[in-house]
Amino acid sequence: MTSKSVKESEPVSVAIARKGNLSNKSTEDTTNMESSIKQPTKLAIEATGLVKVFGEKRAVDGVDLAIKAGTVYGFLGPNGAGKTTTIRMLSTLLNPDEGTAIILGHDLNKESNAIRSKVSLTGQFASVDEDLSGLENLILIGRLLGFSRKAAKERARELLSAFGLEDAAKQQVKNYSGGMRRRLDIAASIVVTPELLFLDEPTTGLDPRSRNQVWDIVRALVSAGTTVLLTTQYLDEADQLADRIAVIDHGKIIAEGTSAELKASVGSGVLHVRVLDPEKRSKAQLILAQKLKVPIQALSEPTALTARVTDTQLVAEAIGELSHSGIAVTDFSLGQPSLDEVFLTLTGKPAESKRKQDEKGV
Amino acid sequence: MNTSSTSSHTNQASSIDSVKLKQALLTRSRPKKANWFSNTMTFSWRALLKLKYIPEQLLDVTVFPIMFLLMFTYLFGGAIAGSTGDYLQFLLPGILVMTVITITMYTGMELNNDISKGIFDRFRSLPIWRPSVLVGALFVDAVRYSIASLIMIGLGLILGFRPDGGTIGVISAVGLLLLFSFSLSWIWTTLGLVLRSEKSLMGVSMMVLFPLTFISNVFVDPSTLPSWLQAFVDINPVSLLVTAVRGLMHGVATTEQIGVVIIASLLLILVFAPLTMFLYKNKN
Numbered sequence: 001m002t003s004k005s006v007k008e009s010e011p012v013s014v015a016i017a018r019k020g021n022l023s024n025k026s027t028e029d030t031t032n033m034e035s036s037i038k039q040p041t042k043l044a045i046e047a048t049g050l051v052k053v054f055g056e057k058r059a060v061d062g063v064d065l066a067i068k069a070g071t072v073y074g075f076l077g078p079n080g081a082g083k084t085t086t087i088r089m090l091s092t093l094l095n096p097d098e099g100t101a102i103i104l105g106h107d108l109n110k111e112s113n114a115i116r117s118k119v120s121l122t123g124q125f126a127s128v129d130e131d132l133s134g135l136e137n138l139i140l141i142g143r144l145l146g147f148s149r150k151a152a153k154e155r156a157r158e159l160l161s162a163f164g165l166e167d168a169a170k171q172q173v174k175n176y177s178g179g180m181r182r183r184l185d186i187a188a189s190i191v192v193t194p195e196l197l198f199l200d201e202p203t204t205g206l207d208p209r210s211r212n213q214v215w216d217i218v219r220a221l222v223s224a225g226t227t228v229l230l231t232t233q234y235l236d237e238a239d240q241l242a243d244r245i246a247v248i249d250h251g252k253i254i255a256e257g258t259s260a261e262l263k264a265s266v267g268s269g270v271l272h273v274r275v276l277d278p279e280k281r282s283k284a285q286l287i288l289a290q291k292l293k294v295p296i297q298a299l300s301e302p303t304a305l306t307a308r309v310t311d312t313q314l315v316a317e318a319i320g321e322l323s324h325s326g327i328a329v330t331d332f333s334l335g336q337p338s339l340d341e342v343f344l345t346l347t348g349k350p351a352e353s354k355r356k357q358d359e360k361g362v
Numbered sequence: 363m364n365t366s367s368t369s370s371h372t373n374q375a376s377s378i379d380s381v382k383l384k385q386a387l388l389t390r391s392r393p394k395k396a397n398w399f400s401n402t403m404t405f406s407w408r409a410l411l412k413l414k415y416i417p418e419q420l421l422d423v424t425v426f427p428i429m430f431l432l433m434f435t436y437l438f439g440g441a442i443a444g445s446t447g448d449y450l451q452f453l454l455p456g457i458l459v460m461t462v463i464t465i466t467m468y469t470g471m472e473l474n475n476d477i478s479k480g481i482f483d484r485f486r487s488l489p490i491w492r493p494s495v496l497v498g499a500l501f502v503d504a505v506r507y508s509i510a511s512l513i514m515i516g517l518g519l520i521l522g523f524r525p526d527g528g529t530i531g532v533i534s535a536v537g538l539l540l541l542f543s544f545s546l547s548w549i550w551t552t553l554g555l556v557l558r559s560e561k562s563l564m565g566v567s568m569m570v571l572f573p574l575t576f577i578s579n580v581f582v583d584p585s586t587l588p589s590w591l592q593a594f595v596d597i598n599p600v601s602l603l604v605t606a607v608r609g610l611m612h613g614v615a616t617t618e619q620i621g622v623v624i625i626a627s628l629l630l631i632l633v634f635a636p637l638t639m640f641l642y643k644n645k646n
Contacts, residue, residue: 091487094646117489127480129408131415143404144490146393162382172415188484192392213378220380224387
């Protein structure tokens, strides 16, 4: 495992310029921001063969990236896949062992100072000072970036009120809720609006309401012309926010594309159906298989059926057909494929067991 | 639990103001980069704010010196010097050095704490003069050491400490002590970056500090010690510092005694400041 010269799994790069998709993710009001928006073809990040080795482990194992300026790029993967390590390299916190990257036109290996003055990082753990108040935290960052005392204070106030933290401005951050802390954290990253923002698992551990707020912030940032690279464990989040998604596992990108492209390869979702009468389950299985044209699995539970569906349009019809045939359905749901299902499809193994096998050296 | 319930209440009341947010994001102007001095002062401000919120941080520079001075003067005075009054003249400079040297290790703990929270990464990702994070904190530490010195010398004067070196002697003694403490702090910042937890840092620091401060000339005249121990005491940097501080306070310090401490301080900075910054830059 010392050196891997041949890459076993080339990323499924789809290099077609994407159109249309961005406009419905970002808000329409971009007229005032023309000057700040990058040329659509310009790359914010261009990385080739990034490698980081910790002891025996190749945490990042040959990552190539081409991220267009002004878009949201999502890194999707389980814990320990190499997401954070990649972000830490790209934000100049870690030196790559191999590989190069051009960030906003600057060489990562040579011009880390220039890069630091254009990018911001919001780490996985709240990167604010818990002992200070929210206001003081933002003033601190503002002063460090060169604002005068007055300007730093004004900017801090402006951001606190935009992020709904005005009331808590003078409270110590240790008394903030998780969602407030995360918002302050992001606010600290945009004291000077960066050209490129790294967000490491911005919504992990947040309640749905706070999560939606973070999503709103990301959307606002992109519409203001900032490129965002975010990591997430949730397919749903990547789907909501990212223009393009890279699925990363074991330090390698195992698939890359738009959300639609990824889903097409995984299937749109999973259908769970429960019938009232276990006797009728096999008949239901037959009907569903006919209608959906996919294999239907009978689970160990005597009334449950499940299927991975590609065409969600057919689901309503299929459920209707069941009731026409006199089969009572107590419960059905159509869910998005989970990260595990994405992994199952892309790698043939679930994320967890696959990792365990690798740890044993298989 | 009280705090979390109030904060979740605040959370409910607040929400993002999308108009203001858009407005805030439109401001893209980047101010002129702050210089190293401004960065350092900003970090000093941060350290001062922490004192404001956690005033018990000042216990080690207020209560400790008083406790140490009273304890050792009255415990050892009679036995070692025949009278507490005589012993105080000898002990005070030494115990002052010991107290201040011991509290230097908090610098490393503060840094270690920053690392275990995420804010270390935030600072490292900012376009700032990197040593300012540490130098700024060290400035405020110097203020803390000054407070400790002031309290201890004040109490000493009340108890009967009569420095022959006068005000100038005492002030230059404290100045020399501050220089050495600033230099010594870089060892703790180095360790703070290497060691994994605050606890292990505390353990290692005590392991270093305890013998250095006790096997020295702080409490006793080394000529009473067995020769092998005396040999260690003579080269112990703490002894050298105590000799110079004691000499300055009593007006008998030689240029050589002072020079040795200054050189030792500069050497400490030359070795450990770059080492700290290297580790800081390359921390995984």
